Amino acid sequence: MAGFYFVRPSSLCRMQWFVCFLPSVLLVCGASLCPCERPELCQQIRPHRDFEVFVFDVGGKMWKSYDWSIVTTVATFGKYDAELMCFAHSKGARVVLKGDVPLTHIVDRDNRTAWIMEKVNLAKSQFMDGINLDIEQAVDEGSPEYQALTELVKETTEAFHREIPGSQVSFDVAWSPKCIDKRCYDYVSIANSCDLLFVMSYDEQSQILGDCIAMANAPINQTLNAYEQYLNLKIDPKKLVMGVPWYGYDYPCLNLSQEGICSITKVPFRGAPCSDAAGKQKAYSWIMKQVNSSLTGRLWDSKQQAPYFNYEDKNGQIHQVWFDDPESICSKANAVKSKGLRGIGMWNGNILDYSDEPVARQQTAAMWNALLGC
Ligand SMILES: *[C@@H]1O[C@H](CO)[C@@H](O)[C@H](O)[C@H]1NC(C)=O
Ligand SMILES: *[C@@H]1O[C@H](CO)[C@@H](O)[C@H](O)[C@H]1NC(C)=O
Ligand SMILES: *[C@@H]1O[C@H](CO)[C@@H](O)[C@H](O)[C@H]1NC(C)=O
Ligand SMILES: *[C@@H]1O[C@H](CO)[C@@H](O)[C@H](O)[C@H]1NC(C)=O
Numbered sequence: 001m002a003g004f005y006f007v008r009p010s011s012l013c014r015m016q017w018f019v020c021f022l023p024s025v026l027l028v029c030g031a032s033l034c035p036c037e038r039p040e041l042c043q044q045i046r047p048h049r050d051f052e053v054f055v056f057d058v059g060g061k062m063w064k065s066y067d068w069s070i071v072t073t074v075a076t077f078g079k080y081d082a083e084l085m086c087f088a089h090s091k092g093a094r095v096v097l098k099g100d101v102p103l104t105h106i107v108d109r110d111n112r113t114a115w116i117m118e119k120v121n122l123a124k125s126q127f128m129d130g131i132n133l134d135i136e137q138a139v140d141e142g143s144p145e146y147q148a149l150t151e152l153v154k155e156t157t158e159a160f161h162r163e164i165p166g167s168q169v170s171f172d173v174a175w176s177p178k179c180i181d182k183r184c185y186d187y188v189s190i191a192n193s194c195d196l197l198f199v200m201s202y203d204e205q206s207q208i209l210g211d212c213i214a215m216a217n218a219p220i221n222q223t224l225n226a227y228e229q230y231l232n233l234k235i236d237p238k239k240l241v242m243g244v245p246w247y248g249y250d251y252p253c254l255n256l257s258q259e260g261i262c263s264i265t266k267v268p269f270r271g272a273p274c275s276d277a278a279g280k281q282k283a284y285s286w287i288m289k290q291v292n293s294s295l296t297g298r299l300w301d302s303k304q305q306a307p308y309f310n311y312e313d314k315n316g317q318i319h320q321v322w323f324d325d326p327e328s329i330c331s332k333a334n335a336v337k338s339k340g341l342r343g344i345g346m347w348n349g350n351i352l353d354y355s356d357e358p359v360a361r362q363q364t365a366a367m368w369n370a371l372l373g374c
Contacts, residue, residue, distance in 0.1 A: 002165040034127065042127040043135055045094045046166030052343025053371060054198060054241050056132075057084070058350050065354040067368040068093065072343070073168065085127055092236040094129035094168055097122060100157070103137055106280025116156050120163045130160055130168035133196065138182035138270060149265065150186045160308040169194045170241070175218070176202045176226035177233060182270045184235035186235035191235040196342055201231065201332070202245035204325075207272030214251040214262040214279065214320040216306035218244070220328070224335050234343070237340045242333055246346045246367065248287050262301075262320035283351035287323045288363055293323075303332055326366040330374035337373055344371050 017179060021159055034042035045110045053070045057063055063088075073094040076084065087248040099119055106112040107129035109191055111349020133153060140143045157169040171194050174180035190195050201223045205215050253262035282290075291298050294311035295318075303307060307323045336344050352358035 011173070035082035036089070036127075041086045041089045043089070043164055044127065044129045044164050045089060045092060047092070048166075049092075052196065052241050052345070054196075054243075054345030056346070056348040059349050060350060062352075062354050064089070064351045067331035067365075070368070073129075073170075073245070073345075074349070075134075075170070076128075077134075077348070080126055082126075089127075091274070094124070096130040096132050096168060096170070097126075097128050099131045099133045099210075099248050100135055101152075103135065103139065103149055103152075107144045107148040109151075112148065114157065116152070117157045119156070120159050121169070121250055122166060123150055126316060128167070130195075131156065133169070133194075133212045133278050134170045136172065136174075136183065139184055140182075141179075141184040146184070146186060150189045150193075154274055157194045168196070170198050172198045172200055172243075175199060175223065175354065177229050177332060178226075181206055187230070188233050188235060191230075191233075191239045193370070194239075196239050196241050197230075197235070198345060199227070200243045200347065201226070202247075202347065203241065205276040206251070206269055206302045208274040208276075209260075209272055212264050212274040212278075213277055214249070214253065214264050214308075214322060216301065216304040216308070216322045216328075217247075217249055217276070217324060218328075218332070219304035219306060220331055221304075223332060227335070227341070231339070238342045240341045241343045241345050242332060242336050242341055243345050243347060244323050244329050244371075246257070246284045246348060246351050247281050248284070248321055249276050250282045250319055250321045253310075253318045253320055256318050256320070258295075260320075262310070262318070273289050282323075284323065284325070284353060284363075284367065285353035287321060288353065288360075290321065298325075300327075325335065326374075328371035329370040331369070331374040333371055346371070 011299055036042050049072050050073045054073045055071050056075045056077055063084050071093045074088055075096050077098050085095045100116050106115055152339050158168045160169050162279045171190055174183050202218045204218050251262055251264045255263045264278040266274045267277040269277055290311060294309040296310045298309055306322060306328045311319050312318055320359055333344055337342050350366045362368050
């Protein structure tokens with residue numbers, strides 16, 4: 001960060017370089033420096049739009065190809081990119097920080113307050129519009145960490161709303177509130193105290209209790225039933241943003257049955273005997289290249305409402321790849337509308353093929369369009 005200001009100092013800072021030089025007042029100076037072409041682009045976004053399209057960005061310049069006619073929030077999980085901030089603001093979209101901290105560190109109240117203030121100050125100095133809390137740690141119900149997490153979300157939201165009017169605080173939750181991956185959080189209090197929950201409706205095979213076989217990343221019924229679980233807790237549907245995967249899983253098959261069932265290696269995870277960790281996550285751009293040279297071409301599983309295919313690698317190993325595409329995403333996006341949720345988003349925005357190839361352009365546009373249903 002500091003380096004950035006020294007490389008491209010504003011005239012104000014150039015005149016007062018000696019002030020900037022003192023680390024203790026760097027923040028003060030930094031806060032007055034807008035890196036955008038027009039200073040008003042540094043103003044944080046205040047209006048709330050009815051329908052959220054929440055994008056995770058993991059770095060690089062792919063964001064230039066996003067569909068900015070629909071993006072409302074970008075959670076920046078890559079390096080700080082002032083150009084992205086300025087551009088998003090020019091489109092009326094929020095840019096939010098990533099927030100993660102070991103929960104054992106913030107059981108202590110002073111430590112928690114210090115962490116929150118550090119994030120608020122960082123957001124201010126970078127002209128950001130909030131924070132996405134991505135704390136995917138295992139927590140036991142009623143433990144000190146359980147209480148501390150609930151407090152963290154509440155206090156973070158209060159601090160951001162107070163210090164940056166109009167800012168947004170979101171919290172990432174697993175696809176179901178039922179202690180998935182041992183994340184036994186106080187979902188109701190957390191939902192009530194922040195602006196929205198980003199429901200990660202993917203990695204739904206992280207704890208396979210039945211047969212150890214390759215399955216869809218986010219089967220339709222399992223995905224949608226879990227929203228009913230959130231809503232049954234009396235969580236406001238307008239607090240829920242559905243997260244869909246723009247990636248799939250590539251599983252090496254131990255055995256591929258006549259019926260096309262791919263058995264997978266047992267890799268235990270948080271108490272379950274097998275998990276999707278037996279496979280590798282693959283970007284949609286990779287999947288779309290692989291499917292044409294596969295053994296089967298794109299197949300469709302009507303129960304899980306998901307596409308998949310089998311391919312043979314250069315060592316003769318058979319793989320089964322499960323993914324989401326516009327067809328599987330459409331039915332989920334339709335449910336966002338019918339359940340009256342706050343919006344939709346994806347992990348992650350970067351992993352489409354944004355090249356100029358006509359086929360890629362068409363596939364990429366279809367993925368963005370699918371977010372709005374069909
Ligand atoms: C406070 O946070 C720091 C890390 O920022 C950690 O090393 C320390 O153990 C924490 N203290 C307590 C009492 O939790
Ligand atoms: C592998 O699949 C074949 C064909 O469906 C089946 O006959 C065989 O029992 C399977 N082997 C194992 C180890 O599951
Ligand atoms: C894959 O095959 C489909 C259908 O034949 C075709 O439309 C598409 O252009 C191919 N994609 C690539 C990347 O070659
Ligand atoms: C999925 O849900 C639909 C509608 O609720 C139901 O008819 C169907 O049997 C379910 N499928 C599976 C595989 O559970």
